[in-house]
Amino acid sequence: MQGNENINFNKNYIDYISSIAPKTKETRSLLRAFWVGGTICCIGQFIRFAFETWLGLSGDELAAYVSVVLIFLGGLLTGLGVYDRIGKYAGGGSIVPITGFANSVVSPAMEFKSEGFIYGTASKMFIIAGPIIVFGVASSVLIGLSYYIYFLVV
């Protein structure tokens, strides 16, 4: 017996829709992402210089302090309901920096508080950020291994 999957599918219709569907304004999106993302990075760089000059930090310690501050700011702005407005405007410009990562962890944590702290906040906290962590860890292991093997051979 033939399954009824795809029985009514109409390729002409799908083509027609994709030809007239409203398109994202790419140039505008790119420009917005560029200037907002650039500004966030500049703020990060400023914090880096400030910590270097006034606190005398350097190396890994300095990088960690800067990340912590930016993550805190991302989380704070998410909690205040500002970051989603920035994101709506900037798109990728505010998703890619580390503040966007903080936003993707804090926003589901807030959202699912109504289902309780264990099954809500704690278990749903990584529904957006989870894949980033998985692929981040997996790719870093792969790169690390190839780096190790390369120096073993050479």
Next chain:
Amino acid sequence: MRNRTFIFKNQPRIHATATLGGPKEGSGPVGKYIDTIVHDDYFGEKTFEKSERKMLEYAIRQAIQKTNFSDKEIGAIVAGDLLNQIISSSYACRAFDIPFLGIYNACSTMSEAFIIGGMMVDGGYVENVICATGSHFSSAERQYRYPLELGNTRPPQAQWTVTGAGAAVLSVRGKGPKLVAATLGKVVDFGITDTNNMGAAMAPAAADTLLEHFKNSHFKPEDYDLIITGDLGAFGSRIFKDLMWEKGFDISERHVDCGEMIYNIAEDEFQGGSGAGCSAIVFNGYFYKKLCNKEYKRIVLIATGALLSSVSSQQGESIPSIAHAAVFES
């Protein structure tokens, strides 16, 4: 031979309606026709789900109060909503001493409720029946999309789920608009998989139902003051008119879409409103009052629904859609 269109012989009447909308709906073009505007998305509750069910309960209660009936005189509540297992309707109906029929046809639930309720009243099984539905932007976002505070952009073909609820009392008595005919929709799927493009998914279902309606009844497009679709949005409406044009029906002068008219497009509503509450508010608020004033003689409400779930869309399935038509006369 099966006929998807049927004529109500006893012509049930809409005895009263009640509508409730959120702040965005209240400030839109149809805002002044909405009975109650709530300025707090939470409606005094702790969660959006509780808020949604309270809105639905409030609308049903208001509709009953307007008729001066007691709970005992209402034969049944026919209601549905968008949340999983239609919890809003079920929980809202805890408050009433009235039998409850839960229905689900996504955003076409309002016209489905009218048709089922109309059949019950027309058949003489009950004297009064309540048709109600509602939706909430925030609970729908939670269920179908991303957390509210996540900073992402909405694509330009997206629509905005309506916050609000509407209820109508169909009755054998009264002076209100009459429900005269209906055409049942069937599930239509042309293979659209973009969950942000509901209008394109639902337009073929609306066209199928309307074509069937014209074929089976003696009505022509000219017989209607308005042909109202539920929540196709601006883009979906354009496709709908194109599809009807292709089959030889020019409805461009008579067609309006509830989703297209509910909002001032100011933020990220893009193509307009959607959700079960959309046709519920606009029909029971705006069009009901226009029918009562005899400004329109005959209109047809074709509420459209996209029958997907978050599971089906994550598994890459296409979006099956449905549309039911209900004809009202003043």
